Amino acid sequence: MTRAPLTPIEQQVYHFLLDFLSEHTFQPSVRDIAAQFKIPSTKSVADVLAALERKGYVEREPGRSRGVTLVGFAGGAGTIPVPVLHLEAGRAELEAEDYVTLDRRLTPSDDAVLVRALHEDAPAHGVRLGDLVIVHPSQRAKDGDVVVVRVANVAMVRTMQRQGSTLILTAPGTGNDVELGAGDDYVVLGVLAGVVRSTPRETNS
Numbered sequence: 001m002t003r004a005p006l007t008p009i010e011q012q013v014y015h016f017l018l019d020f021l022s023e024h025t026f027q028p029s030v031r032d033i034a035a036q037f038k039i040p041s042t043k044s045v046a047d048v049l050a051a052l053e054r055k056g057y058v059e060r061e062p063g064r065s066r067g068v069t070l071v072g073f074a075g076g077a078g079t080i081p082v083p084v085l086h087l088e089a090g091r092a093e094l095e096a097e098d099y100v101t102l103d104r105r106l107t108p109s110d111d112a113v114l115v116r117a118l119h120e121d122a123p124a125h126g127v128r129l130g131d132l133v134i135v136h137p138s139q140r141a142k143d144g145d146v147v148v149v150r151v152a153n154v155a156m157v158r159t160m161q162r163q164g165s166t167l168i169l170t171a172p173g174t175g176n177d178v179e180l181g182a183g184d185d186y187v188v189l190g191v192l193a194g195v196v197r198s199t200p201r202e203t204n205s
Contacts, residue, residue: 002085002094002111002113002137002189002190003055003056003057003083003110003111003113004054004055004056004111005109005110005111005138006052006055006057006110006111007051009037009048010048010051010052010055011110012037013033013037013045013048013049013052014052014057014058014110015080015104016028016033016036016037017033017058017068017070018070018073018077018079018080019077019078020032021070021073021075022075022076022077022079023077026066027066027067027068028066029066030042030045030046030049033045033048033049049068056071057070057071057110058070058071059071071099072096072099072101073099073101074099074101075101076101078103078104078105079101079102079103079104080101080102080104080107080110081099081100081101082099082100082101082102082107082112082113082114082134083096083098083099083113083114084096084097084098084099084100084113084114084115084116084132085097085113085114085115085189087115087150087153087154087155088153089152089153089185090185094150094189096113100114100132100196102134102196106134106194106196107134107193107194108134108136108139108193108194109136109138109139111137111138112134112135112136112137112193113134113135113137113189113190114132114133114134114135114196115132115133115135115148115150115155115189116130116131116132116133116155117129117130117131117132117133117155117157118130118155119154119155120154120156122156122157122158122171123173124171124172124173125146125157125192126195127157127192127195128197130197130198131195131196131197132195132196132197132198133148133155133157133192133194133195133196134192134193134194134195134196135148135189135190135191135192135193136190136191136192136193137189137190138190139190139191139193141160141188141190141191142160143160143161143162144159144160144161145159145160145191145192146158146159146160146191146192147159147160147169147188147189147190147191147192148188148189148190148191148192149167149169149180149186149187149188149189150186150187150189151178151180151184151185151186152185152186155189156169156178157192158170158171158177158178159171159172160188165181165182166179166180166181167179167180167181167186167188168180
């Protein structure tokens with residue numbers, strides 16, 4: 001479930017919906033959106049909302065002016081809900097198992113996703129077991145980029161190089177390099193954009 005990138009006006013409306021809901025606890029009407037962005041037609045607003053729904057950012061209730069639900073949003077001005085992908089072997093299209101609300105300044109784009117590092121870490125890239133890695137799926141990965149790759153049901157964080165039809169994933173300092181070809185079960189999810197680390201709670205004895 002990687003969400004499609006937004007056009008500039010779709011992004012502006014989406015951010016307006018996020019911030020309006022945080023401030024007012026209810027959604028703006030179609031006319032409110034039209035007034036905010038000086039859009040002359042409510043149909044044009046409806047078209048933008050339809051695009052946001054089609055791309056997976058909102059859900060709408062037909063016939064209601066304020067019937068928009070922001071998928072995964074937990075509140076907070078200046079934030080955005082980012083889906084945590086469930087990795088499953090053999091599937092190119094992945095589903096969200098949860099959402100984490102992040103400061104929008106920490107995300108590279110509105111279509112960013114999170115993947116949990118459960119099986120291995122990547123110390124050269126600052127990733128530890130249990131971290132959530134921020135993935136930029138719409139940035140075109142090129143040789144030398146650090147990417148997040150689903151290999152079977154494991155997320156690997158590696159530096160990418162292509163040699164013909166072979167994808168080489170290198171892990172600096174570990175010698176644990178991986179070569180992937182046409183017959184292997186893998187998907188390049190996107191470029192590594194950041195790491196979210198939760199600090200374990202201390203307990204009093």
